[in-house]
Each structure stands twice: as C-alpha cells, then as structure tokens.
Amino acid sequence: MLRDFEQICKIDLRLKDRTIYSHLLHVRRYLAFCQKQALAVDSIQSTREFLSTVKDGNQNTYGNYVKALRVFFREYLRSDEAERFKVPQASFRYVKVPSKEELRLFYEALPDWRSKALFLFYASSGRRRDEILDLDMKDVDFELRMLRPLCEESQTKHTWFSFFNEEALKAYRRYREKEDPSDGKLFGGGTHVNQVFKETSEKAGVKITPQLLREWFCNELGGLGVADRYIDAFCGRVPRSVLARHYTDFGPERLKEIYDKAGLRVLTYPSLAPSLA
Numbered sequence: 001m002l003r004d005f006e007q008i009c010k011i012d013l014r015l016k017d018r019t020i021y022s023h024l025l026h027v028r029r030y031l032a033f034c035q036k037q038a039l040a041v042d043s044i045q046s047t048r049e050f051l052s053t054v055k056d057g058n059q060n061t062y063g064n065y066v067k068a069l070r071v072f073f074r075e076y077l078r079s080d081e082a083e084r085f086k087v088p089q090a091s092f093r094y095v096k097v098p099s100k101e102e103l104r105l106f107y108e109a110l111p112d113w114r115s116k117a118l119f120l121f122y123a124s125s126g127r128r129r130d131e132i133l134d135l136d137m138k139d140v141d142f143e144l145r146m147l148r149p150l151c152e153e154s155q156t157k158h159t160w161f162s163f164f165n166e167e168a169l170k171a172y173r174r175y176r177e178k179e180d181p182s183d184g185k186l187f188g189g190g191t192h193v194n195q196v197f198k199e200t201s202e203k204a205g206v207k208i209t210p211q212l213l214r215e216w217f218c219n220e221l222g223g224l225g226v227a228d229r230y231i232d233a234f235c236g237r238v239p240r241s242v243l244a245r246h247y248t249d250f251g252p253e254r255l256k257e258i259y260d261k262a263g264l265r266v267l268t269y270p271s272l273a274p275s276l277a
Helices: 002-012 017-037 044-051 059-076 100-109 113-125 129-133 166-178 193-204 210-223 228-234 240-245 252-262 272-276
Strands: none
Touching: 002 017, 002 059, 017 044, 017 059, 044 059, 100 113, 100 193, 113 129, 113 166, 113 193, 113 210, 129 193, 129 210, 210 228, 228 252
16 A cells, blocks of 8 residues: 555655655554554544644644645545645744854854855755755756756745855865765765754854755845845745746846845855855
8 A cells, every 4th residue: 555655656746755755654654553443544533533643742743644644545545535634824933044143153163065065055045955965967057156947846846046156156166176976966975964954053052954044045135135036936936837927037047137136145254265265
C-alpha cells in the first residue's frame, strides 16, 4: 500500500522527494494506528480517532498529518472523505529580522567559505533553503549574477528569476578556490546547512536560519523601495498565470535592473572588502 502510494506521489503527482518522504511518514503512522486498533484504513472514524492523538501542541504538525491523509484518501483510496478535516490556518506571528550587525557577527563565526557563500546566497537572493542547495552550475549565470528558475518544481513551491549580489559572488569564488565540486552542483555535498547554522547560532549568540535570511531579504528590499510584486517574483511567489500575462514586467532584464538599482548589501562594513577579495 505504501509502495503504491509512493509511486502515485512520485509519478502521478510529481511531488518533491522531501514532500513524498513527509507524506509517507505520516501515512505510515496512520496505517500502524489502524492496524493496532483493528480499524479500517478507509474509515472516516478511524481518521478522526487517529488525528485526535496528534497532541504535540504544534498546529503545523497536525496540519501536515491532515495534508498527507487528504492526498492518501483522494489519490489512493479514491475518496474525498478526508477533505472534511481542515488544515489549521497559520496565525500571524511577528518575525524580528536580524540587524546587519547581527548578520556580520554570524557571518564571521561561520566555519568555512562554503558556509559563508551559502549564507550570502540566502540573504541576497531570497531563495528557499533547498532551492539553493538544489542548484546546478547550469542554473547560474555568473556574469549577470542570476539564478534561473529551477526546472523541476512541485505543485506548491515555485521559483522564478532571482539574483545574488557581489558579496555572494566574491565569497563563492573563495569557496571554489578551496573546493571544486565534481557533481555539477553549485555547492556540491558537505555538512548539512541546518547543523552548520545551528552550531554557528550558538557560537555567535545570534539565531539565524535560511528561512530568516529569506525574510530579511524581503524586509530589506522593501526598505530599499522595491515594490512588493517584484519581491514576490524574486522569492518565487508569483502565480504562473500572472507571469504569462505580464512577462514584460517580470522578465529577467527588468528584474535585473530592479535588483541592481536597489543596491542590496548584506555586510555593510568597508573593512569586509579585503577579506572577500
């Protein structure tokens, strides 16, 4: 059953590997619950009883179970019964973006040039964590400092043209002087970025994550006078229908002009230049 469901997610729905893994994890736990309680897997009452056991206090956890079961019921069981269970709406949360001094402090505590380059790519491009890690060399135009849309996208996560600044380019060149990945990936393999950022946050006393850098990017561009619709485009939040109708507004030349005019800088001190040269 799980094997068939995995094939549906992978081939029929073309979901990302990370999404498939998450769905399989949640559905596996649901099936184990039904087996232990001797309940029918296609019963709405079974689903209700199972979801009542999800009590870790995190609404995102509950929501992920609901999403996985919705897909399982709809695509595998051919039933819309699970649609009655609602995904909790994310409540508004205030996000305090780090100051540039905090960014500099964190940057200086990073252990190597790969980590420093990753940090600057996240902060200056607005791309998601795995979107940067998934980049191939062919996805990058170093002359224009441009990141092309990723070829393989999920149904919910999209990318569009984005850019990175001179700071990121200089740090990346320093990284490539030390290491030359042979797998065609922009950043090759290596230590998982979450672990590096966690350890550096503890060392620097400033908590920074790739997601927080994405939020900093949006906040900073807004402060530099960039219109929301273009910030959304850099972050991959523009629907394909809008892009198709208004391509001129969101073409790479226009976006590059807007990005360069904003003059985004992550690290502000003039003394930084020699260390990146």
